[in-house]
Amino acid sequence: MKNLLSISKEVQHAxxxxxxxxxxxxxxxxxxxxxxxxxQMAKTVEQIIRDNGAVPATxxxxxxxxxxxxxxxxxxxxxxxxxxxxxxxxxxxEVFAKGILGATTVATTMIGAHLAGIKxxxxxxxxGVHRGVEETMDISADLDELGQTPVTVVCAGAxxxxxxxxxxxYLETKGVPVVGYQTDYLPAFYTRTSEYKLNSRADKPEExxxxxxxxxxxxxxxxxxxxxxxxxxxxxxxEKIDAIIDAAVKEADEKGIRGKDSTPFLLAKIxxxxxxxxxxxxxxxxxxxxxxxxxxxxxxxxR
Numbered sequence: 341m342k343n344l345l346s347i348s349k350e351v352q353h354a355x356x357x358x359x360x361x362x363x364x365x366x367x368x369x370x371x372x373x374x375x376x377x378x379x380q381m382a383k384t385v386e387q388i389i390r391d392n393g394a395v396p397a398t399x400x401x402x403x404x405x406x407x408x409x410x411x412x413x414x415x416x417x418x419x420x421x422x423x424x425x426x427x428x429x430x431x432x433x434e435v436f437a438k439g440i441l442g443a444t445t446v447a448t449t450m451i452g453a454h455l456a457g458i459k460x461x462x463x464x465x466x467x468g469v470h471r472g473v474e475e476t477m478d479i480s481a482d483l484d485e486l487g488q489t490p491v492t493v494v495c496a497g498a499x500x501x502x503x504x505x506x507x508x509x510y511l512e513t514k515g516v517p518v519v520g521y522q523t524d525y526l527p528a529f530y531t532r533t534s535e536y537k538l539n540s541r542a543d544k545p546e547e548x549x550x551x552x553x554x555x556x557x558x559x560x561x562x563x564x565x566x567x568x569x570x571x572x573x574x575x576x577x578x579e580k581i582d583a584i585i586d587a588a589v590k591e592a593d594e595k596g597i598r599g600k601d602s603t604p605f606l607l608a609k610i611x612x613x614x615x616x617x618x619x620x621x622x623x624x625x626x627x628x629x630x631x632x633x634x635x636x637x638x639x640x641x642x643r
Contacts, residue, residue: 344436345456346402348409354395355457360637362389363408363453363461363491366400368626369415370424370443371604372464373619379419381623382410385630389462392634399452401427401435401442406452418443426604428481446493447485450563459552459640460492462633464626465529466565467603468498468507471589476598479510485563487514492552492564492640494633496625497527497534501585501606504528504536514562519548521568521632530576530621532569542566545632549639568632574624576617584613 347355354361364385369378386396398410400418407414418424418441427435427442429451435442444452446466453461467480486493498507504526511518519540520526528534542548548566555564569575588609592598597605610618 344406345452346405346407347456348397348407348411350395351397351409351456358641360394360634360641361397361458361460362394362630362633362637363449363456363458364389364396364398364630365446365449365461365463366398366410366418366443367426367445368464369398369419371426372607372622375419379415381626382415382419385462385626388627388630389634392631392638394460394634394637397453397456397458399444399449401425401432401440401444401448404436404439406455408452408456408458417441429485430481446482447480450485450489450491450493453491454489458491460494460633460637462494462626462629464495464622464629465497465499466493466495468502468504469510470602471501471503472593473503473506478598478602483507483510483514483516486511486516486565487562490556490561490563492548492566492636494566494568494629494636496570496629497529497567499603499607500529500531500581501589501603501610504534508536508538511565515560516562516565517551518565518567519551521548521566523567523569527567527569528578529625530570530581530618531578532572532575538567545635545639548636549643552636552640553643566632566636568625568629570621570625571628574621574628576614576621581610581614581618584610584618587613
């Protein structure tokens with residue numbers, strides 16, 4: 341295990357002393373935003389987690405190891421070096437074997453966090469069932485990972501470019517609780533709500549921490565998905581973003597862009613069509629999720 345993990349001093353100290361730790365993915369740094377905005381965003385998210393009483397652990401794959409907690413030089417390398425592999429479960433063994441520089445998706449961040457003993461992970465939005473799945477069978481590995489790896493994931497809902505009702509159905513099949521934080525409806529990433537009602541709601545971080553505790557005591561294998569609506573002042577109204585998403589999806593179909601290339605293409609296209617507004621929304625929802633993730637990790641540790 342020591343050969344697989346390289347844990348920063350800050351994170352190791354937190355783990356040794358039972359302090360709350362929050363994992364962060366790295367795909368948003370390498371594939372989600374331009375340089376140097378991606379580095380600034382990553383540093384700000386880490387600071388928000390510290391300000392709310394937890395220790396951040398950004399995860400990436402470097403030199404044949406899971407790096408759990410990135411130093412500034414690691415962040416710069418990940419944000420500016422090319423190419424950086426976008427690594428999901430399927431790619432993990434190959435990337436380790438070849439020593440390739442890799443950014444972790446939701447799935448691989450969950451794997452790395454679990455190996456290191458980290459219980460809470462903050463991201464922007466999870467992957468899910470893609471539109472047109474009946475023809476493409478394109479379903480994100482994030483969903484299967486949530487069904488088998490016991491890490492609580494805080495997000496702003498599934499990315500709005502996806503088929504949201506089918507994503508919820510898939511998660512139900514996998515036995516994954518989808519918890520609305522102070523909401524009864526699934527947040528739709530760019531917007532605070534959707535028409536899809538959730539079965540579970542929590543109004544305090546302590547309620548989610550209690551669910552984590554009982555899930556572990558019962559020996560349940562999967563994770564818990566916490567969906568946290570973006571603050572109202574930063575959301576993009578449905579009537580504006582839905583038409584833009586439809587246009588981006590149509591262009592991706594016309595160009596034959598599928599699989600793990602589709603999400604980066606669609607998000608970049610939406611940034612272009614919103615004149616950058618969607619990028620700011622993406623950043624703000626990650627900041628908001630970081631606050632909640634730190635509070636959940638702290639509440640869990642206090643139990």
